[in-house]
Amino acid sequence: MDKKTKKKHGASRRSRFDEEDDDNWDDATERRAEERRRRKAERKAQRDLEVEAVEEASGPPKLLIPEFINLANLASALKLKPDFLLNSLLEMGFENLSPDSIFTGETAALVAMEFGYDASVDTGGERDLRVRPPPEDVSSLPQRPPVVTIMGHVDHGKTTLLDWLRKSSVAAQEHGGITQHIGAFMVKMSSGKSITFLDTPGHAAFLTMRQRGANVTDIVVLVVAADDSVKPQTLEALKHARAAQVPMIVAINKIDKPDARPDQVKADLARYGVEIEDFGGEVQVVCVSGKTGEGMEDLEENIITLSEILDVRAEPDGMAEGHILEASVKQHGKSATILIKRGTLRPGDSIVAGTAWARVRVLRNEAGVELTEAPPGTPVEVLGWRDELPAAGDEVLQAPDEDRARTAIGYRMEMRYREESSKQLAEQEQRQREKEEAERAAAEAEADDVEVDEETGTTMVNFTVKGDVVGSVEAVCATIQELGNHEVQPRILRFSAGQVSEFDIDHAATSRSTIVNFNNAIPAHVKRLAEDKGVRILDHTVIYHLSDDVRQTLSAHLSDTITHKVIGEAEILQIFPINIKGRTFRNIAGCRIRNGMITRSGSVRVLRRGEKVFDGKIDALKHGKKDVSEMRKGTECGVSFDGFEGFEVGDQIQTYEEVREKRTL
Incomplete structure (x- = not known):
């Protein structure tokens, strides 16, 4: 073998050994890489298990939602695309939504829970002021003066009666003898007991003020003139007193007049559901005359006795709470009358009422005397309001300091702005929906609430009848079927006893029926559903009026x-x-x-x-x-x-x- 051949043979042998080494190296490398991947996968699985364990221990992710939030922001908080959230909400049953639609915090929290979040609503508890929880043992608290509201019809003598009680002449100062504002006075009775009286106006223009008077009072004295008996505003005062669940004393005034009829007044009161003592009830009735003073001692005694039975108590310490009775701008500045219900108010305190606040500069009683403090049951005029006046009826809460009051006002202003924005957006969406519905209705050939009989050419108008009892339903159906002529006829599709239900509304909307409701209360949510679906409800308690309304409904389909x-x-x-x-x-x-x-x-x-x-x-x-x-x-x-x-x-x-x-x- 020559040198050239040996060299070539050696080269080929080395090449073969090198190839075997490369193959061995590749196998080792692959095994090491596979080992690394396996260890990495094990570590990742271990970490996932640890994360799952932590999540199981801590529960679903927490989410804090403001009181109002639009759909786009809610989607961002839930880490979802707005279109996906929109489609999901539509599948849940929400209607007429857009990315700008605003949800309340409660609704948004329920939606977040559907996507696996532990959602809670930021109610502003840390920024806003809240009423103190009621005391555990009220009987251990000191007594406070009871608040007595005088109510009744205009010119039945309410202010004159109060005038006698407090031995002052206020009635003469009123414009035209008609009380124009709520007056609050603390009267010291002959027994030494103090009672706070509220004199509410009697005529219709001051309905809301009279209603507010009933809501802040402990006892109502209903004044009825002996010569005029029960009048519409007397009944309104009765309604407000009952709604507030306030005990009542009836004072039959003007018994000194020759045409006085106290027995007739008692009978009228009993007819309107007042359970007076003379007829076995619990409501005390006192015959008085604010002009001569007759019977006034008995009225005073009855008020004191009832106040002792009620045993009204309140804590004099702690933050003051109360209600605004009236507010106005006077010569000495912005003024508001406050009835203190709990706590004690003093000059220098910071108070919040609605979106108004004050640092109390001066406290005055009804006589204009400055006070150093106002304990529970005291009506007091407060000066020192900043920026704006509170609204009558607003709840008054004392703040620990001025900064806390400003924080609460800022939060309330923010909430009011959000509510107004939400309302405006809802109104805009409603107007858009109404416009679309109107355009769709205009595109339809004819009104879709009637049907024409092809054989006779008579227009058939559909009705659904609901009543309080079966007998009423039968009478109403008979009355409706008697109406009509050869051109227009009523057709009763359904009738039953009981309240109007959501199914009735859906059926009426599908069958294009008018619902006739007799002597039944209609739930608020059913009314809203009927408005949304465009279903008309004829609601009556007198069958003659019902007949007239059905006749008008049928007449609307007669040709001119x-x-x-x-x-x-x-x-x-x-x-x-x-x-x-x-x-x-x-x-x-x-x-x-x-x-x-x-x-x-x-x-x-x-x-x-x-x-x-x-x-x-x-x-x-x-x-x-x-x-x-x-x-x-x-x-x-x-x-x-x-x-x-x-x-x-x-x-x-x-x-x-x-x-x-x-x-x-």
Whole structure:
């Protein structure tokens, strides 16, 4: 073997060994890489297990939601795309949503829970002021003066009665003898016990003020004039006292008058559900005269006795709480009358009422005397309001300091702005929906709440009847079926006893029915559903009124009576061919107005020997060469008609107007 051959043989052997080493190295490398991947996967699985364990221990992820949030921001908080959240909400049953739709915190929290979050609503508890929890043992607290509200009809003597109680002349200071604002006074009775009186106005313009008086009081004294008995505002005062669940004393006033009828007043009160003592009830009745003082001692004794039975108590220490009775701007600045219910208010305290706040500068009683403190049950005038005045009826809460009061006001202003924005957006969306529905309804050929019988041509109007009992339902059905004529007839699809339900609304919307509800309360959510679905509900407690309403509903489907009223008459005396263009001529009727007037805009008909040959519009009305809008009796004019030139000399022209009259059954 020569050198060249040996060299070549050695090279090939080395190449073969190198290839074997490379193969061995590749296998080792692959095994090491596989080992690394396995260890990495094990570590990742271990970490996942640890994370799952932590999550199971800590629960679902927590989410804090503000009181109002729009859909786009909610999607961002849930780490979802707005379109995905929108579609998911539509599947859940939400309607008419857009990315700008605003949810309340409670609704948004429920949605977040559907996506696996532990959601809670930020109610501003840390920023806003809250009422203190009630004391555990009220009986251990000191007594406070009871709050007595005088209520009744206008001019029944409420202020005069109070005038006698507090031995002052307030009635004479009122404009026209009518109380114009809530007056709050603390009166020391002859027994030495103090009682706070609220004098509420009696006439209708001050309904809300009278309602507020009932909501902050402990006892209501209902004043009824012996010569006038029970009046509408007397009944309203009764309603407010019952709604507030406040005990009541009836004072029959003006018994000194010769035409006084106290027994009639008692009977009237009993008829309206007042269980007076004379008839075995619990409501005390006292006959008094605010003018002569007769019976006033008995009234005072009854008030004191009832207040002792109620045993009203409140803690004099701690943060003050109360209600705004009235607020106004006076010569000495912004003023508000507050009735303190708990705690004690002192000058220098910071208080919040609604979105207004004050650092108490001066406390005054009803006599204008400055006070150093106002304990529970005290009505007091407060000066020192900043920026704006509170609204009557607002709850008053004391803040620990001025900074805390400002923080609470800032939070409340923010909430009010959000509520207003939410309301405006909801109104805008509602208007858009109404516009779309109106356009869709306009596109439909005819009203979709009626059906025409093809054989008789009678219009059928569908009804669903609901009543309190079966007998009422039968009577209502019989009354409805008696109505109608050959043109329009009622058709009762369903009838049953019981309240109107959501199913009734859905059925009425599908069948295009009107619901007749007799002597039944309608739940609020059912009313809202009916409004949303455009279902009309005829709600009555008197069957005659119900019959009238159904008759009107049927009458709405009767065709109008159409009559023609002739406005003017003219006779064609001559025909003039007028050159329009080139060899194009047009006939003009030369006329004389015989009666009334011929108007350019009115409808016109041409009669020939009593028969109508044309009915349409006037194209042009001329006096000479001048265009005119009308021509009156005795004048001559030229008339051309829209699309008609076949008139002849001697034809009669009449202009008329169409009169439509609504028909009723």
